[in-house]
Amino acid sequence: MSVKQRAAKLLTEVREQVxxxxxxxxxxxxxxxxxxxxxxGASPIMADDVEEAADITSISQALVINxxxxxxxxxxxxxxxGKKANEFGLPVVLDPVGAGASxxxxxxxxxxxxxxxxxxxxxxxxxxxxxxxxxxxxxxVDSAExxxxxxxxxxxxxxxxxxxxxxxxxxxxxxxxxxxxxxKIANGHKMLSKVTGTGCMTSALVGAFAGVSKDYLTAAxxxxxxxxIAGEMAYxxxxxxxxxxxxxxxxxxxxxLDGKTLExxxxxxxx
Amino acid sequence: MSVKQRAAKLLTEVREQVxxxxxxxxxxxxxxxxxxxxxxGASPIMADDVEEAADITSISQALVINxxxxxxxxxxxxxxxGKKANEFGLPVVLDPVGAGASxxxxxxxxxxxxxxxxxxxxxxxxxxxxxxxxxxxxxxVDSAExxxxxxxxxxxxxxxxxxxxxxxxxxxxxxxxxxxxxxKIANGHKMLSKVTGTGCMTSALVGAFAGVSKDYLTAAxxxxxxxxIAGEMAYxxxxxxxxxxxxxxxxxxxxxLDGKTLExxxxxxxx
Amino acid sequence: MSVKQRAAKLLTEVREQVxxxxxxxxxxxxxxxxxxxxxxGASPIMADDVEEAADITSISQALVINxxxxxxxxxxxxxxxGKKANEFGLPVVLDPVGAGASxxxxxxxxxxxxxxxxxxxxxxxxxxxxxxxxxxxxxxVDSAExxxxxxxxxxxxxxxxxxxxxxxxxxxxxxxxxxxxxxKIANGHKMLSKVTGTGCMTSALVGAFAGVSKDYLTAAxxxxxxxxIAGEMAYxxxxxxxxxxxxxxxxxxxxxLDGKTLExxxxxxxx
Numbered sequence: 001m002s003v004k005q006r007a008a009k010l011l012t013e014v015r016e017q018v019x020x021x022x023x024x025x026x027x028x029x030x031x032x033x034x035x036x037x038x039x040x041g042a043s044p045i046m047a048d049d050v051e052e053a054a055d056i057t058s059i060s061q062a063l064v065i066n067x068x069x070x071x072x073x074x075x076x077x078x079x080x081x082g083k084k085a086n087e088f089g090l091p092v093v094l095d096p097v098g099a100g101a102s103x104x105x106x107x108x109x110x111x112x113x114x115x116x117x118x119x120x121x122x123x124x125x126x127x128x129x130x131x132x133x134x135x136x137x138x139x140x141v142d143s144a145e146x147x148x149x150x151x152x153x154x155x156x157x158x159x160x161x162x163x164x165x166x167x168x169x170x171x172x173x174x175x176x177x178x179x180x181x182x183x184k185i186a187n188g189h190k191m192l193s194k195v196t197g198t199g200c201m202t203s204a205l206v207g208a209f210a211g212v213s214k215d216y217l218t219a220a221x222x223x224x225x226x227x228x229i230a231g232e233m234a235y236x237x238x239x240x241x242x243x244x245x246x247x248x249x250x251x252x253x254x255x256x257l258d259g260k261t262l263e264x265x266x267x268x269x270x271x
Numbered sequence: 272m273s274v275k276q277r278a279a280k281l282l283t284e285v286r287e288q289v290x291x292x293x294x295x296x297x298x299x300x301x302x303x304x305x306x307x308x309x310x311x312g313a314s315p316i317m318a319d320d321v322e323e324a325a326d327i328t329s330i331s332q333a334l335v336i337n338x339x340x341x342x343x344x345x346x347x348x349x350x351x352x353g354k355k356a357n358e359f360g361l362p363v364v365l366d367p368v369g370a371g372a373s374x375x376x377x378x379x380x381x382x383x384x385x386x387x388x389x390x391x392x393x394x395x396x397x398x399x400x401x402x403x404x405x406x407x408x409x410x411x412v413d414s415a416e417x418x419x420x421x422x423x424x425x426x427x428x429x430x431x432x433x434x435x436x437x438x439x440x441x442x443x444x445x446x447x448x449x450x451x452x453x454x455k456i457a458n459g460h461k462m463l464s465k466v467t468g469t470g471c472m473t474s475a476l477v478g479a480f481a482g483v484s485k486d487y488l489t490a491a492x493x494x495x496x497x498x499x500i501a502g503e504m505a506y507x508x509x510x511x512x513x514x515x516x517x518x519x520x521x522x523x524x525x526x527x528l529d530g531k532t533l534e535x536x537x538x539x540x541x542x
Numbered sequence: 543m544s545v546k547q548r549a550a551k552l553l554t555e556v557r558e559q560v561x562x563x564x565x566x567x568x569x570x571x572x573x574x575x576x577x578x579x580x581x582x583g584a585s586p587i588m589a590d591d592v593e594e595a596a597d598i599t600s601i602s603q604a605l606v607i608n609x610x611x612x613x614x615x616x617x618x619x620x621x622x623x624g625k626k627a628n629e630f631g632l633p634v635v636l637d638p639v640g641a642g643a644s645x646x647x648x649x650x651x652x653x654x655x656x657x658x659x660x661x662x663x664x665x666x667x668x669x670x671x672x673x674x675x676x677x678x679x680x681x682x683v684d685s686a687e688x689x690x691x692x693x694x695x696x697x698x699x700x701x702x703x704x705x706x707x708x709x710x711x712x713x714x715x716x717x718x719x720x721x722x723x724x725x726k727i728a729n730g731h732k733m734l735s736k737v738t739g740t741g742c743m744t745s746a747l748v749g750a751f752a753g754v755s756k757d758y759l760t761a762a763x764x765x766x767x768x769x770x771i772a773g774e775m776a777y778x779x780x781x782x783x784x785x786x787x788x789x790x791x792x793x794x795x796x797x798x799l800d801g802k803t804l805e806x807x808x809x810x811x812x813x
Binding site: 298301302305306309315316317318319320322323326327332344496518519520521522523524525527539 | 568569570571572573610611612613614615640643644646647660667736737738749783784785787789790
């Protein structure tokens with residue numbers, strides 16, 4: 001089966017198995033993240049106090065760590081939950097939001113990577129480049145434009161090899177790599193950058209898919225493609241109304257997405 | 272007057288009196304909670320720092336405590352605000368989100384109940400069963416299915432008697448009890464479980480109704496029925512579009528709900 | 543050029559320059575704030591830990607401080623970021639949400655004003671009156687009704703002179719003043735008070751405009767007028783559907799707003 005066919009199958013499995021996805025995330029986009037997880041057929045749970053983070057991870061099928069509104073209170077929770085996920089063999093998705101933009105984010109990203117085995121790293125080119133140890137100027141969290149597709153492929157491969165994980169760099173063309181294989185995804189719409197949280201939602205969707213399969217390359221591709229396809233459908237429906245309606249239409253599209261549609265609409269290029 | 276007629280009357284009173292409802296709640300669904308409170312005609316205020324929680328309660332007509340994203344910083348605030356509400360004779364609604372899922376949630380739920388007199392406890396069957404001291408497996412916060420209606424009646428009565436409060440267990444059929452009387456509510460739609468926060472919103476609506484009446488059985492029934500009816504109306508309007516549009520349509524329906532419609536649509540069975 | 547013409551021009555400049563707006567804000571309305579900033583053409587970033595707040599301000603074009611869900615953890619961040627903005631000559635917008643409602647909010651508002659030079663103060667009449675040192679009863683955060691237009695003009699002027707800033711008091715008629723000039727804005731719709739966060743979004747929009755111009759009187763007027771006009775457009779489109787759809791239509795309207803429309807629809811009275 002191709003990655004595309006496997007991704008379509010995974011979507012069906014998410015809807016059947018309803019994995020519980022533990023998110024330690026930011027308060028800006030957390031409501032959309034929860035609704036995105038529900039819309040794809042999984043179940044979200046948010047818990048970020050260090051006294052319960054690991055407990056909640058232990059009853060979940062996946063952990064998603066997002067540093068979007070990082071604070072010192074939750075850093076220990078992220079690491080504690082991450083270690084528990086590693087101990088239980090659960091997938092850990094890391095979204096290093098704004099890595100490169102402040103020392104706190106940089107140091108925290110490093111600390112998490114040092115102490116927790118990451119299964120899938122999902123970010124924009126500048127964030128993932130920071131993880132790769134490259135110098136890249138960061139301008140905010142809503143500005144990722146992976147217009148340099150070739151760079152993204154190299155960065156994705158480098159990071160995937162170094163961390164022994166799957167890397168997903170989202171941009172005009174999304175790049176997914178496990179260090180060897182590369183999947184390029186040409187879905188999505190530029191209007192997605194006009195709604196906050198589409199990146200965070202993508203990471204949580206990836207977590208939902210990883211919650212039902214150890215095939216993390218496919219899980220990452222399925223999550224990224226789901227958001228891209230939802231963006232296309234939402235643009236078709238509400239693109240000319242405004243970004244508020246487009247935002248709602250993204251969730252509508254995710255809630256209606258099935259494996260057949262994903263397979264038909266996904267624009268994957270597998271290398 | 273029947274509970275249904277009293278609930279309809281209470282809705283009119285909420286819209287006339289605009290009670291201020293203090294919510295100490297989670298950051299996942301807080302925006303929906305505030306908008307739900309506004310949509311039913313009340314006024315929301317959120318404040319969770321221990322240095323102001325009791326002050327804010329003292330200018331409010333009701334307090335709603337929701338442990339959805341519990342953290343150690345706000346536990347003291349919940350108790351401080353709860354004691355102030357007790358001192359002032361204000362209603363306290365407790366939503367023990369995810370009780371049973373972690374030690375922190377369990378211990379906090381116990382601590383709140385020990386130190387604060389609860390007026391209305393609102394949760395799903397597993398959460399309220401935990402409070403009742405029963406062993407129930409919890410699977411996340413969006414998974415309550417009170418398919419065992421008889422169990423729910425027993426649990427609701429038991430907890431209501433033990434805490435001398437009104438208990439509202441929401442599920443396929445909602446059960447409201449003060450320990451003696453039981454109101455069963457058959458409104459709602461299963462799609463409500465596909466949007467995060469419908470439970471949290473319900474608890475806040477209950478707080479709005481309790482803010483204008485000491486008849487907490489009716490206040491609980493009115494809040495629960497309002498969400499159920501809004502769910503039915505929203506499904507009628509947006510059920511086939513997707514969960515994003517359904518979510519918005521819930522708030523639309525609440526904002527249009529009046530006493531007459533509540534009385535016509537409410538499916539109450541009073542025992 | 544009139545203030546109205548300058549405001550229209552500023553909107554074009556925001557869309558061209560995409561200023562990065564750092565918000566230290568509350569978790570109730572933060573998602574709407576981020577989407578409002580995006581919809582007007584700017585870029586939002588939220589960061590509130592004291593270890594990174596100043597760092598993030600230093601890469602931004604404006605700072606917006608909102609005390610809506612104040613807690614002790616973030617007070618130091620607000621002051622630290624504010625001082626950095628002052629050092630860098632960046633605009634600081636302060637939204638003293640609920641000032642007057644608790645000692646914590648009162649003391650924090652005072653502390654911020656003492657330690658940070660505010661460029662634009664945006665609040666309702668009771669909040670700004672508190673800053674002016676006047677006794678005004680506060681009833682929640684969604685209840686501002688500046689029905690006493692003359693009072694508002696006096697309060698706005700007084701505070702603007704005392705703090706050497708621009709003051710924007712939003713209400714039925716919005717009052718903007720730098721202590722000498724006064725702009726009255728008659729846009730808006732009362733339904734805006736039925737959606738939480740329209741005040742917070744307004745302050746963030748003001749921050750976006752201030753991020754591209756030192757003409758803070760115009761920036762404040764442009765931000766306030768944008769929300770008022772969006773409210774009118776949203777009411778036209780969704781006013782009879784409900785407050786959920788109206789909420790979404792506000793963001794739609796902001797995302798479609800251009801300088802020409804702002805100039806045509808703005809109802810400014812300049813004194």
